[in-house]
Amino acid sequence: MEVLSYLVRDTVPNYLKNVPIPRTFKGFLDLSVKDWAHLVSFSAVVGSAGYFAFKPYYDKYRGIQQEHIMNFNIEKSKEKVYDIIDVEDLAEKTNFCRCWRSKRWPYCDGSHNLHNQLTGDNVASIIMERKPRSG
């Protein structure tokens, strides 16, 4: 505990006091080559420590995000992908994609078969079928 106390209360503050950080931006112009070397190495150590400290959390966050993405390439420039289809324009039977892998979005092109094969998933299209009118 004594070593930790010595580091936190004496060594680190003394080291930080000697880091040549100027009080103004103009002060950077007055730094010597030795000061610049000190400042760059200090920045590299602080930056690396920050990077390695936060990287696991960032990677975990990105992993969680990637895990939940369904749409990998359909109209990615839009905030939301939606389609309006006039019911009158539908054929007798129309397959709409639900797997987000179709190259004919919003219609199913069978891409869900490869997706299911590769992932073990079981998704397929939604089929809209016209019923003959009664009466």
Ligand code: FES
């Ligand atoms: S291609 Fe997506 S459900 Fe068939």
